[in-house]
Amino acid sequence: MAGDQITLKAGPANVGDAASGQVDNVVTLASGLAPIGTPGAIWNSVSRTLSWSTDSVAAQSSDAKQFTLRVEDAGPLSASLSSSGATGEARMVRTFPEEVIIKPGNPNSTCKLSGQPLVQAAPTPPAGITLSFANTVGFTVIDCDRNPNTTYPETLSVTIDVGQSIDPGAALYKISDGGGWSLIETAVIAGDTVTYSITDDGDLDQDKTPGTLRDPVALAIPPVAPSRVTQIPSLPMWLLGLLALAVGSLGYRRLRAA
Incomplete structure (x- = not known):
């Protein structure tokens, strides 16, 4: 996952007799990887x-270098090596901790998740909204009931x-295909999880095909609401005088009654 460190070993290897003559070695990193240490090599950030x-x-020896790389938030995880015409490539599969669990309201439902959740870098949110996590989580549910006469x-x-723990100030947002962000007010956040409801072909469903649901979402901090100053109305001075007089008279009557 993003932030993890991995080790890459790359370089020319000689499986025969001793070889002389300069060999130029180039390792090209995909955008999902960035070097932390570059011992014995020159890093070009433009050409990566x-x-x-x-x-x-x-x-029977080699000139392999060992590089420490950092996994970035997004991008492919691959590295290719070229040594005087000979090439090689290393690939890794990006994994995410995010897990999606669905519970249909109908106990006899045939709904099921299609494949793995789609986790990718979140788009830039609207002004005032701050991402709580760098990624969006999307999923597709298929094979739900399509019969309007049943469920x-x-x-x-x-x-x-x-x-991982979710910021207590975070909220869940739906992100439309057009890039619009809308708050899912009924979402409940507890610890590492967020739970909400989605209805087939409802407002949150991006796929309007009956029986199929799709909903990319993101966790973010909502805009801070502007503070409101409560205005306390003031009474005219003559009315304040009457109130004071009334209170004084009441006290006087109580004294006489005693």
Whole structure:
């Protein structure tokens, strides 16, 4: 996941007799990886390459370098090596802690998740909204009831576990295909999870095909509401005088009654 560190070993290897002559080595990193240490190599941030030269390689030996890389929020996780015409490539699969659990309201529902949740970098939110997590979580539910005479449209309870504590000030937002952000006011956040409901072909469903639901969401801090100053109305001076007089008279009558 983002922020993790991995180790990459790359370089020319000689499986035969000793070889002489300069070998130019270039490792190109995809956008999902960034170097932390570059021992014995030159890093070019524009071309995203680590380069070094090898003068000679002894028989049955190599000139492998070991690089420490950081996994970024988004982008492919791959690195390619070129050594004087010979090439190689290393690939990794990005994993995320996010988990999506659905609970249909109908106990006999045939709804099911299609594939794995889609986790990707969140778009820039509107002014005033601050991302609580760098990613959006999207999912697709298929095979729900399509028959309007039975249980269509179905409503599902969706729980997303993000794998770490959620800021207590965060809220859940739906992100439309057009890039619009809308607050899901009924979402409940507790610890690592956020739970809310979605109805087939309802406002939160991005796929208007009966029986299929799709809903990308993001956790973010809502805008701070402007503070309101309560105006206390003032009474005219003559009315204040009458009130004071009335209170004084009341006290006087009580004294006489005593």
